[in-house]
Amino acid sequence: MVAEISLPVAGDRNARALRASWLLVGLVLIACVAALDLGASSVSLHDVIATLLRGETLSARDRLILLEIRLPRLVLGLMIGAALGVSGALMQGLFRNPLADPGIVGVGAGAGLGAVLAIVLGGIIGFVSPWSVPIAAFAGGWVSVLLLYRIATRSGRTSVATLLLAGVALAALAGAVTGVLIFVADDQQLRDLTFWSMGSLAGASWAKAMLAAPFILPVLLLAPRLGRGLNALALGEAAARHIGHPVEKIKTRAILGVAAATGAATAAAGGIGFIGIVVPHLLRLSTGPDHTRLLPNAALLGAALLVGADTLARLLVAPAELPIGIITAVLGAPVFLWILLRQSGWEA
């Protein structure tokens, strides 16, 4: 045992994954500092720290910008990025497929339908509240996950293939209903819808962060405990069971965990693509597929990337803002294509 701790073992990528974890912690810290420091207004961390060191108090404006605007947005961004990264790793592990993403269990389609219903029907019946869209999106995501789960589960066993196919059917159905609602929507509702579907942290507040936290944080903390089971699932369900893993429990926990974390993330910030699919993939390329390391690292990289993308979204066209989904797609899509080309043996 002593030798195993002190000497690097051939074929053992644990040490590398651990080094990557520290690197990612550094990356998250840098993203945090940048997110607090940079923005449309001229408040900078440097000035703030200098002011505090001089023993003076911050101006009301600086306090407002830092503590009520940038900080809650940073906290929400960290949680959502981590939620998307971990959810992607969970789904790819469960489906044994590096191209699976959190939306695969129907959260995205259901949440999208919920949001559209709230925006369009809410407008028609005259009920408009800042909370109606996130709540409807969260409910829509959960209803579709539970529906898919029921469809795919027969006599206590969940078929991931059925889950996948039923998800395709449900997404098509949700898309059709969404299309009808878009058809009847007015111009302002269309703008709201477009902005929602591309994702944004612009509506971040402490209240939103507090509401998302109980759904996201437990998943982030508990997901690594599924790591060994997901590793075994790479051998297939039968082999994982032979090794002694409670396969059905692992599947149920992974699906419900993703539904909770992605549902809350989507409700709070709309549909943000590519983080969930690219983050686990990048990590697997550098430190291997061991999920006990992959899951915590996916949380760190997801958080750093989303906060970084959000900072860019706030800066690029300041004082206006780009939807964050545009940034993640612009950065994520080329990376994704590169991965696909690499996999098909394009690189020399």
Add this chain to the structure above:
Amino acid sequence: MLIARNVSVSLSRRPVLHGVDFTARPGEVTAIVGPNGSGKTTLLRALSGDLHFSGEARLNGQPVDGTPPWKMAALRAVLAQATQVGFPFTVLEVVRLGLTASAGRETDPRAALARVGLAGYEARLFPELSGGEQARVHLARVLVQLGAATGPDGPRWLFLDEPVAALDIGHQLQVMQLVHDFARQGGGVIAVMHDLNLTAQFAASTALMAGGRLVGQGPTETVLTDDALSSAYRCPIRLNRAPENGRWFLPQMAGLLPV
């Protein structure tokens, strides 16, 4: 002991196993032989707890279909015909997957790799190995899962589905010798086999299947007879004795080869 009574299995409502009575003792290799589609793998999967079946099957007295996975995993390891690995794990990482359920057992994954002739392969990526090498990595993984051939809970069991199908003749002998040694140390081995020569050489006991039924079980030399094999495989098969060691030498299709 593994004792199965009146085990029947239906797949998609079609009966594929008809009331099989099957017994295997620790300390020897028990082979399951028979033509394609005779139900060998189905029987092994039922005994592994993978398939719903009617009837009764007990391993060391534990019902195989009601015992929780972690408890069964301490008693028996299963080597399927071909096991794909979903992600590019290294060889060492794949072998270590066998450790998860039996934490605390004294098994060194690297020693297991050496036993299957793959010392030095630890850092290789599993998907880049040849089929035969992959099969031996999985064998190392199931050996790591069981640790020793026996434990406080009685003999431990290896369930093998065509363990040598992907291997060249040298590695076939090496792997069969390895599982034979496992049995000699007090463990149980149940192996679905296609190669009747290796069966005759390494299995003390054999079950012969045809059409979803057990048509013979007992000491290998009493089961593998001209008539039984010819009838089960629906082709004329003749046995010869190898003069050097008195073991069976199989098969020759009567009329095709000069004897």
